[in-house]
Amino acid sequence: MSFISVFDVMGPNMIGPSSSHTAGAARIALLARKLLTGSLKKVEFTLYGSFAKTYHGHGTDRALLGGIMGFATDDVRIRDSFQIATDNGIEYSFIPNNVETDVHPNTVDILMVNEEGQEMTIRGESLGGGKARLCRINGVEVDFTGEYSSIVVVQKDAPGVVAYITKCLSELGINIAFMRLFRESKGNTAYTIVESDDLVPEDIADTIRRNKNVYNVMVVQM
Known part of the structure; x- marks a missing residue:
């Protein structure tokens, strides 16, 4: 049985109203953004389940957009994320998907495009209490919480x-x-x-990239 602390019950420090629909959404997008290199130019959010039904009323859209710009769950700039994104020249859109139902009820697909035209697609789930996980990167099933x-090493599957x-x-x-x-x-x-109890030096990415079968390396520290 997993341990549940009083902080899980009360929820995280956040811009409300919902730990699942705002804090969790912001965390998904923040994790996703840390996996994309370069400057963000365009982002498209496809929403499923309860995200698709209540995303505007619960502020999920503002939270997702804030997270993708690097705002933490308690950053007051989330309230103005539409205007901030526009001011920074970031194109954004929200697409409710009410057809696909075989997903976690708080699920979002995030398509990110950087200024070089490189694309990355992330699927994330908001698990409650402000917690979240990424379950898909560019179509590959993963399990990553960023806790x-x-x-994160993108590589050729080679010996x-x-x-x-x-x-x-x-x-x-x-x-x-943990290593998976x-x-x-x-x-x-x-x-x-690879997940570590210790802070990871940022320059470890350059070292790992020296292997010919490594395509990219991202260091994620929240």
Whole structure:
């Protein structure tokens, strides 16, 4: 049985009204943004379940847009996220999907495009109490909450890559709490997600990128 603290019951510090529909939504988008390199140019949110039904009234749209611009759950700028996004030249749209129902009730797909035209699609779920997880990156099923200091490695599913990542971390004395590999299929694109109890040095990304089978590395520290 998982432990539930008083903070889970009361909810996080946040711009309301709902820990699931605002704080959780902001956290999903904030996690997603940390995975995209470069400056954000365009973002499209596809909403499912209760997100699709109540996103405007509960402020889910403002929270998602605030999170994608890097605002924490308690950042008062979330209230003005529409105007701030417009002022920064970020195109945004919200698309309710009431057809697909076989999803978590608080689910959003986020399509992000940076200034170089590179795209990334993230699916996230708001789990309640301000908690959230990413369950899909570019179509690959993952399980990532961002609750630990994390390294997300986009790589070719090839022998030796995971061992190389582990070696890089070991040489810096980084203790691995969890390490999981998610992949499309054998030999194709894979995602290695490493979570650590310790803060991860940002320059570890440059070290890991030296492997020829590594496509990209993102360090995520909330």
